[in-house]
Amino acid sequence: MSDLSLLTVEESRKKLDAKEISSVELTTACLDSIAKQEPDLHAFVTVLSEQALSSAKVADQSIAKGESLPLLGIPISIKDNFLTKGARTTASSKVLDGFIPPFDATVVRKLKEAGAVIIGKNNMDAWAHGSSTETSDYGPTHNPWDLSKLPGGSSGGTAAAVSANEVIGGIGSETAGSIRQPASWCGVIGFKPTYGRVSRYGVVAMEASLDSPGPLSKTVRDSAIMLGVIAGHDVLDATTPDIAVPNYLKDLNSNIKGLRIGLPKEYFMKESQAGINDMVMKSAKQLESLGATLVEVNLMDPKFGIADYTIIQRAGVSSNLSRYDGVRYGNDRTYFGKEAKRRVMLGSYALSSGYYDAYYKRAQQVRMLLKQDFDRIFSQVDLIMSPTAPSTALPIGSTLNEAMFGELSDLLIEGSSLAGLTAVNIPVGLLSGLPVGAQIIGNHFQEQQVLNAAYAYEQKVNWKEIKA
Amino acid sequence: MTYQLICGAEIHVELKTKSKMFCGCKNDPFHAPGPNIYTCPVCLGLPGGLPVPNKQAIEDTILLGLAIHSEIPSLAHFDRKHYFYPDLPKGYQISQKDEPFCIGGYIDTTEGRVRINHIHLEEDAAKMHHDLVDGKKVSLIDFNRSSVPLVEIVTEPDIHSAEQAKEFLKKVRDIVRAIGVSDCDMEKGSMRLEANISLTKDGSLPPYKVEVKNINSFRYFANSLTSEFVRQSEILDKGETPVQETRGYRSATNSTASQRVKEDAADYRYFPDPDIPPIVISKEWLEEIRSRLPELPSSKIDGLIKLGIVESAAKIIVNDQAMMEYIEQVKTLNPKFVQSAAKDIVNKKIDHTKLSPADYIKSLESKNADKVTDENVLKPIIEKILSDNPTVVADFKAGKQNALGFFVGAVMRASSGKADAGIVTSILQKIL
Amino acid sequence: MIKILSDKLHIMTTKQVITDADFAKLVKMTKLTLSDEEKVSIHSQLDEALKEVEVFDELDLKNVVPLSHPGSLQNIMREDVVIDSFTQDEALSNANAKHNGFFMVSGVLEDQT
Structure with a gap:
């Protein structure tokens, strides 16, 4: 039998339903892949072998009874900032080293209800603070394309695990870039839903008006399946609107004739690594050849997004990390790493009396301008396309003393996150052997349109053959 | 300082x-x-x-x-x-x-x-x-x-x-x-x-x-x-x-x-x-x-004052649910007795938790039963006073309304306070 | 790459933005423990980050309403209905110290903020 860990979610579903394979076989294949690769990759903080095999057995019984659920019997890994009942959740911080949550995050509950086999918890930047997975208190994750390189972050463990076929699919979270950027560096699909589309309940909070859970997958169709499972209104999260969830998979349509795609000049920066802009532009031309219209547009300079994001996110971090005092759970505040300390202190400063107006309030005003800027563009075009990150994967160790690395690496992403928009990273080629990603950004709740454009590209191009 | x-x-x-x-x-x-x-x-x-x-x-x-x-x-x-x-x-x-x-x-x-x-x-x-x-x-x-x-x-x-x-x-x-x-x-x-x-x-x-x-x-x-x-x-x-x-x-x-x-x-x-x-x-x-806003204490006090209850007593009553209900019941049974009921419960002359409003009113009515209400008894007394005060009768007929009060007072004194003032007034008006 | 981007944004600075007194207050306010090395490096890193914000000066923010929520939701409320709570054991399951069903911490002053 061929290596089952190479399967996609959709292929697994078909084979499981046709009883060609069992969930136990599929889960075992993934656990074997993990066992073989983890010493090199370190994409997991916790592998849940026993629990996974026992849920796989239950799934097989359900399948035998003729039950079919979107993820029934399919091994999925989850970023370690999603609370999993009875399974250690650390957010890759020693503060939560021994924390065993007494409840499931809404996303985890929905995955379980859809039959998913939760195979483990992925490594990440501690508290999701970073774009390298290098700030994890449990050590960095390595990029499967080149073990001397970083996977990006903060969902770097999930991106690496999906990319290396340790799992069939993965769930990450993005505040600004934490899904798209590691997906770009690891060459996978990373889907960032509209803010509010997916519940934040039970996710270790970074910044409450930005955090958006989303799937990382091997194909666009897999993202559509997983997004369909986790999206939707949650009575436990007051920021999830009660808007019906479409059937993203069923409605997936590679016909993009007439779609208007904006290419913001400011996002094809001359400072980006040579070759990236060209490769992304070529991928845009592919969409044009499929009937889309490319429109050059102007967006506010990314430097405003980065400054704005820094203040708003740090303020949120300083507030959200206040609950960690070691009284009800976890260790006390002496266990915070340096990155968390930096962020908490900067955020507290921006909110403190005498400085609030100059920093936090102004940042909220700039955020309004950024949102209005995108509103304006979306009256002209349907989607926006640009490079996801200004570089391919950087070497391990290169970000450790760079306090602003995370923001710099997510320079092209922060604006759309602040505006609450949906977006996807699609791999568009290899530059010196490392994946390059393009992002396609859509307006609020236009997930289907974003998925369709990504799907059209994926159907047309085998990205691994595009090399420079 | x-x-x-x-x-x-x-x-x-x-x-x-x-x-x-x-x-x-x-x-x-x-x-x-x-x-x-x-x-x-x-x-x-x-x-x-x-x-x-x-x-x-x-x-x-x-x-x-x-x-x-x-x-x-x-x-x-x-x-x-x-x-x-x-x-x-x-x-x-x-x-x-x-x-x-x-x-x-x-x-x-x-x-x-x-x-x-x-x-x-x-x-x-x-x-x-x-x-x-x-x-x-x-x-x-x-x-x-x-x-x-x-x-x-x-x-x-x-x-x-x-x-x-x-x-x-x-x-x-x-x-x-x-x-x-x-x-x-x-x-x-x-x-x-x-x-x-x-x-x-x-x-x-x-x-x-x-x-x-x-x-x-x-x-x-x-x-x-x-x-x-x-x-x-x-x-x-x-x-x-x-x-x-x-x-x-x-x-x-x-x-x-x-x-x-x-x-x-x-x-x-x-x-x-x-x-x-x-x-x-x-x-x-x-x-x-706003439609759920009940009547507030200050407005309840105003309501009690309108019934003739003095302010100091009204303030005490609105702060006591039992007292307030008592007054409400007395008012329903016989509004004539609200003033005295308020005075009696505030001064603790009666125990409003024991004496029912109905019994309280009955007791007041029985006190009133001592009053002389028989016209045949009252009429001679009234006629005597009228004949003793012809100038006042003339004043009344000339339009001086307070002359009536003078006669009622005189009748009350003559009956040692036992005459029913209401009946006396009606007899006086008939005669005059 | 990091350096090129830093240069683009002119965020390298030696200028002190946060005064020493404010920095000390900040450490106390956030209840964090900093090593001597961190006191120096974090201070200068915060100054660098704040320097970035100078780009706001290029924007006209007069009459711009601050944005707190990216969505347009309002009036999201719960009906006043009781739902199941944790059991006492679940509530205390991750506590470092407990006593007779209470969470326990070493004695704190009775003076409350």
Whole structure:
């Protein structure tokens, strides 16, 4: 039998339903892949072998009874900032080293209800603070394309695990870039839903008006399946609107004739690594050849997004990390790493009396301008396309003393996150052997349109053959 | 040197909703059979817990604002207020700073109007107590109270005497109870008080204020004003300025003691809570809430005065549910006896908890039974008085109405007060 | 790459933005423990980050309403209904110290903020 860990979610579903394979076989294949690769990759903080095999057995019984659920019997890994009942959740911080949550995050509950086999918890930047997975208190994750390189972050463990076929699919979270950027560096699909589309309940909070859970997958169709499972209104999260969830998979349509795609000049920066802009532009031309219209547009300079994001996110971090005092759970505040300390202190400063107006309030005003800027563009075009990150994967160790690395690496992403928009990273080629990603950004709740454009590209191009 | 007292009050009231402010845990910390049994990820501050505001608590707050003449703005939002303390699970309290539910308002006292600055809605902290375990000083925490809805009523510095303070606080309590949003039980801690006290010579606001906490009753609140007046006067007499600080009231010594010098004032780093979208109060919603406003104590007092009850008695009656019901029943049975019933229950001439209104009225009627009502008995007496006073009869016929009163009085005297004045009047009118 | 981008944004600075007194206050306010090395490096890193914000000066923010929520939701409230809570054991399951059903911490002053 061929290596089952190479399967996609959709292929697994078909084979499981046709009883060609069992969930136990599929889960075992993934656990074997993990066992073989983890010493090199370190994409997991916790592998849940026993629990996974026992849920796989239950799934097989359900399948035998003729039950079919979107993820029934399919091994999925989850970023370690999603609370999993009875399974250690650390957010890759020693503060939560021994924390065993007494409840499931809404996303985890929905995955379980859809039959998913939760195979483990992925490594990440501690508290999701970073774009390298290098700030994890449990050590960095390595990029499967080149073990001397970083996977990006903060969902770097999930991106690496999906990319290396340790799992069939993965769930990450993005505040600004934490899904798209590691997906770009690891060459996978990373889907960032509209803010509010997916519940934040039970996710270790970074910044409450930005955090958006989303799937990382091997194909666009897999993202559509997983997004369909986790999206939707949650009575436990007051920021999830009660808007019906479409059937993203069923409605997936590679016909993009007439779609208007904006290419913001400011996002094809001359400072980006040579070759990236060209490769992304070529991928845009592919969409044009499929009937889309490319429109050059102007967006506010990314430097405003980065400054704005820094203040708003740090303020949120300083507030959200206040609950960690070691009284009800976890260790006390002496266990915070340096990155968390930096962020908490900067955020507290921006909110403190005498400085609030100059920093936090102004940042909220700039955020309004950024949102209005995108509103304006979306009256002209349907989607926006640009490079996801200004570089391919950087070497391990290169970000450790760079306090602003995370923001710099997510320079092209922060604006759309602040505006609450949906977006996807699609791999568009290899530059010196490392994946390059393009992002396609859509307006609020236009997930289907974003998925369709990504799907059209994926159907047309085998990205691994595009090399420079 | 004489000083004028300047005092503003901060009154915390726990709302008696069924569930907590931001989660569905039971709101009943006082009667909980054990510690930490009404908690969830939200009120325990677990990672990933998210607040969803309780609609009833918001409506209760607005109702209170309407009862004390506050303006209800069309837009309100919640803010995070940060400080560290083991009883505060998230490291911040969800409160309201810039856009609370109620702005302004007032309550009138006999010593003048006390203006309300605003009323805001927030969540209570957990309950902590201090103990010795294995010989070590520890603090034990119970999160049953964590995130119970709490309104804070903040006044302007319009309280100028201990008596006024007591009257004001009682009025606040009576209003809150009348609208049914809290028990205001000081012993259970569902009503808690703080005073901001300073002294002035010329009525202007002084450059300092002393915050007094740990006040467990209206009397202690009044006492803290008296004792602070003495303490601060002595400092001011020496030409010094009292230290801006927080002091705790000690009932045993009827004095206050310094708790924390406020120089290093806490920086709460307020900012709008991104977890909770803003609350828009439409006209329709506001009117719906207003329609639930019951008759308030002040308006009930006015109603009793209109029935002929003196003000002092009316105030006592509206504060006593049983007395109020008694008067209502007497009024229904025979409004003639409302005045005397009010007088008799307030002066404790009768025990209104034992004597039913019906029996009370019967007893008054039987007293009246002694009255002489027989026209055949009264007529000769009346005729004699008329013939004895021909000039007065002439005056009456000339239009002097008060002549009638003269005759009624004379008949009463002649019958040693036993004649029924109503019947006497009707006979007189017939004859004349 | 990091350096190129830093240069683009002119965020390298030696200028002190946060005063020493404010920095000390910040450490206390956030209840964090900093090593001597961190006191120096974090201070200068915060200054660098704040320098970035100078780009706001290029924008006209007069009459711009601050944005707190990216969505347009309002009036999201719960009905006043009681739902199941954790059991006492669940509530205390991750506590470092507990006693008779209470969470326990070493004695704190009775003075409350």
